[in-house]
Amino acid sequence: MAKAEFKTPELSEYIEVPDLVEGTMEHITCFVAKPEHQEALGFPGEKTENWKEVAIDKMGDLLSRYRSFRVYLDACVKCGSCTDKCHYFLGTQDPKNMPVGRQDLLRKVYRRYFTFAGKYFPKLVGAVDLSEEIVDDWYSYFHQCSQCRRCSVFCPYGIDTAEISMAAREILDAIGIGQKYCNEIIGKVHTIGNNLGLPGPAILDTLEGLEEDVWEETDVAVKYPLDVKGADILLVTPSADFFAEPHVDGLIGYGKVFHEAGVSWTLSTTASEAGNFGMFIGSYENMRRVSLRIRQAALELGVKRIVFGECGHAWRIAYSFLNTLAGPFDFLDPDYPVPQHICEFTLNEIEQGTLEFDKSENDEMSITFHDSCNVARASRMGDKPGGQFEIPRKVIKAVVNNYHDMEWDTIHERTFCCGGGGGILTDDLMEVRVKGAKPRMSALKNVMEEKGVTHLAAICAICKSQFTKMFPYYGMDMFMIVSVHQLVSNAIVMNRKTPPEEAPDYGEDDDE
Amino acid sequence: MSSVYAALFFLATIVLVLGLVRKIAQYAKAPAPLKIPTTPAPVTQTGVVLRMFREVVFFESLFKSTKWTWIFSWLFHFGMFLVLLRHLRYFIDPVWLPIQLIQPFGKYAAFAMVAGLAGLLIRRIFVDRVRYISAPSDYLWLLLLIAIGVSGAMMTFVIHTDVVAVKQFFTGFWTFSIGDLPMDPALLIHLTLVAVLMILLPVSKLLHIPGIFFSPSRNQVDNPREKRHLVEWARKLEDS
Numbered sequence: 156m157a158k159a160e161f162k163t164p165e166l167s168e169y170i171e172v173p174d175l176v177e178g179t180m181e182h183i184t185c186f187v188a189k190p191e192h193q194e195a196l197g198f199p200g201e202k203t204e205n206w207k208e209v210a211i212d213k214m215g216d217l218l219s220r221y222r223s224f225r226v227y228l229d230a231c232v233k234c235g236s237c238t239d240k241c242h243y244f245l246g247t248q249d250p251k252n253m254p255v256g257r258q259d260l261l262r263k264v265y266r267r268y269f270t271f272a273g274k275y276f277p278k279l280v281g282a283v284d285l286s287e288e289i290v291d292d293w294y295s296y297f298h299q300c301s302q303c304r305r306c307s308v309f310c311p312y313g314i315d316t317a318e319i320s321m322a323a324r325e326i327l328d329a330i331g332i333g334q335k336y337c338n339e340i341i342g343k344v345h346t347i348g349n350n351l352g353l354p355g356p357a358i359l360d361t362l363e364g365l366e367e368d369v370w371e372e373t374d375v376a377v378k379y380p381l382d383v384k385g386a387d388i389l390l391v392t393p394s395a396d397f398f399a400e401p402h403v404d405g406l407i408g409y410g411k412v413f414h415e416a417g418v419s420w421t422l423s424t425t426a427s428e429a430g431n432f433g434m435f436i437g438s439y440e441n442m443r444r445v446s447l448r449i450r451q452a453a454l455e456l457g458v459k460r461i462v463f464g465e466c467g468h469a470w471r472i473a474y475s476f477l478n479t480l481a482g483p484f485d486f487l488d489p490d491y492p493v494p495q496h497i498c499e500f501t502l503n504e505i506e507q508g509t510l511e512f513d514k515s516e517n518d519e520m521s522i523t524f525h526d527s528c529n530v531a532r533a534s535r536m537g538d539k540p541g542g543q544f545e546i547p548r549k550v551i552k553a554v555v556n557n558y559h560d561m562e563w564d565t566i567h568e569r570t571f572c573c574g575g576g577g578g579i580l581t582d583d584l585m586e587v588r589v590k591g592a593k594p595r596m597s598a599l600k601n602v603m604e605e606k607g608v609t610h611l612a613a614i615c616a617i618c619k620s621q622f623t624k625m626f627p628y629y630g631m632d633m634f635m636i637v638s639v640h641q642l643v644s645n646a647i648v649m650n651r652k653t654p655p656e657e658a659p660d661y662g663e664d665d666d667e
Numbered sequence: 668m669s670s671v672y673a674a675l676f677f678l679a680t681i682v683l684v685l686g687l688v689r690k691i692a693q694y695a696k697a698p699a700p701l702k703i704p705t706t707p708a709p710v711t712q713t714g715v716v717l718r719m720f721r722e723v724v725f726f727e728s729l730f731k732s733t734k735w736t737w738i739f740s741w742l743f744h745f746g747m748f749l750v751l752l753r754h755l756r757y758f759i760d761p762v763w764l765p766i767q768l769i770q771p772f773g774k775y776a777a778f779a780m781v782a783g784l785a786g787l788l789i790r791r792i793f794v795d796r797v798r799y800i801s802a803p804s805d806y807l808w809l810l811l812l813i814a815i816g817v818s819g820a821m822m823t824f825v826i827h828t829d830v831v832a833v834k835q836f837f838t839g840f841w842t843f844s845i846g847d848l849p850m851d852p853a854l855l856i857h858l859t860l861v862a863v864l865m866i867l868l869p870v871s872k873l874l875h876i877p878g879i880f881f882s883p884s885r886n887q888v889d890n891p892r893e894k895r896h897l898v899e900w901a902r903k904l905e906d907s
Binding site for chain 2: 218226
């Protein structure tokens, strides 16, 4: 792939609504899935011959199976409320990146084939026949949506472009034009167990390395167990936590918290991935298959609880869908929610007083928190609505002295997506990612200048990877992004010391 | 001529009712396989009723979004609501007390309605983003509603029509004993446009009226961990 040629947007003091410039992102396309990746997921390998028919049939199928799709295609009155809410529009000026502009790419075809007005008066209601150009537009623009749901907050009918995007991608898969990034990854989960294709021995090796690092740092033998039967807790975490920075520092933090809380826990090779890209492509069947691995692992290991690590879209699927897709979880301990978020677990321990912190360990940093889109607008933590905003902040404030929020209209339910969610986190979409990151970067830059913030904490693997890549484009330091449990890890005081007779042997005394 | 209008309204009523029933059945029948409320969302059914109430009565989400659109559309919708309530007096006898009390407000609400619609039309023409997403029908709906509002207000404030005869026409409508409709141009225009609106409603974007009540991102309870949500076609996957 040729080096992308585009200009990084300039950050402004306020997030301004730009003028429309048609076609600025028309050239965007991402790699198409190879036949073997398509077929592994049950999709045709290549563009089908009767693709028009298949696409319309698929649309009809989705209309009968998803109320959201049916209602959202009818209900839009084109009021324009959503038009300035999408980070991709704000960063690109392309009207087809306005939520309603994106939806209309599909809606105009829906109207033509499924509504009275569109069948008999197409010009009047903007209905058009399905054509090659429209399919090209679908492939381009439905891969410029991170399914972050910001538009759905502001729509008077709650129309959620994420639902339309998922349906569009499902239609594209059905006619044999899937996206390489998502579909290849889903295949890896099905066959190997995680998005990155890390085999069991590689995970084991990593975890042993972490144990050694933590021992050297703290003189405490913190365990990072894999496939341990009879453990109380199964931790399901994004596979990026096993090797990427700053993700792995978060994983180190989870282990320290579990250690200090005195609970037994384990990771699983077969469920070594919290992420579930089945949602990105709208495929209930694939999403369910990926989810069932977690149920299987919980049954095989005989755990009592399931806890999820820091991951945004994963938490949406875990919190909102897992019970539906892979439940019921009546074999787990009914005293705990299934699943539980690691932030819920940690805050619970903090409130019970089992954890001790030395906040000064984080004093060289001043923190702000990025509400990950799918945690903020598609899930919850704790008992009360909005717990997904409060709980991570309470955890952070328990372990750092310097904390400042970004502007109120860029956090909580109004948070801006990092620009890389929903199947966009691939190098062939770098231009989309950089431009889409602009609103978040503007808000961050403001809080850096006004409050002296130095670091951005997040609870999502995609956000962390995306920000690491984005910061240099915007003239910031790539290490400014930290995991929430990395902050916990820095500050936690390890009180459960390891007795000398249980000290691990990492080869320094191997003269015996 | 009166019988032509009687036939027109008979047809319009049938089309409106059947069309809406068909659409509502379609929405109700389509399953919502996943829990997708836009969060933070209510965790109880009562909370959902309150959320829907705020959405339908106050346009809460639109208020969060853009104040101008909110002001115009709320003026329009609330004005029209009062106007419609006031119009009940042409269909029922005796007129209920609340409808009598509403009369003075209902009369002037027509101005709010038309002002709101005019604001929405101006916005649609002059805001580039809204202009871009507008099809001809989007303008025509606003013009149709403005014409209905203006022709109605004309009769209230400028050229009065024989409302007693109008009432006789519509109350007789139910019993198929059609009275004589006054042949005033303002009235005939008003009634024709209303019939057009009724006929087109079930095949148009006015389906947002029933649609909002079926919107899963607004009408679902946020309790997926506590209660397993499973629709029929998803259950079949489990059995296979």
